[in-house]
Amino acid sequence: MLPGLSIELDEPLAGVTELRVRGDVDLDGGKRLGRELEAAFAGGGPVLVNLCECSFMDSSGLSALIRAGRRNPDPRRFAVLCLREGDVRKVLALTRADTLLDVYEDRDAALATVSG
Secondary structure, X not given: OOOOEEEEEEOXXXXXXXXXXXXXXXXXXXXXXXXXXXXXXXXXXXXXXXXXXXXXXXXXXXXXXXXXXXXOOOOOOEEEEOOOOOHHHHHHHHOOHHHOOOEEOOHHHHHHHHHO
């Protein structure tokens, strides 16, 4: 495990994979996030990326999210959960990645979309 980064998998609803990202997603972390996303999608079900406890994300992390979003454009297949405020949310907004991805501020709403 990389220092400063934790990515945990959970299944909050049957068939839905949640990746909980905690800490900093830098160059190595972005590569790891990309691998974790590929593995999660290989399971066949929808994926929710929870960034509520992610404190930093650089362009490599954004790239991993955007690649996943392009491969899975259906919001019932892929969603991103992020707090209303904070550095990661600012990065998503400044880069306009939040217009390319289905970003939710509420976990229940995100889960309802990907499980629907």
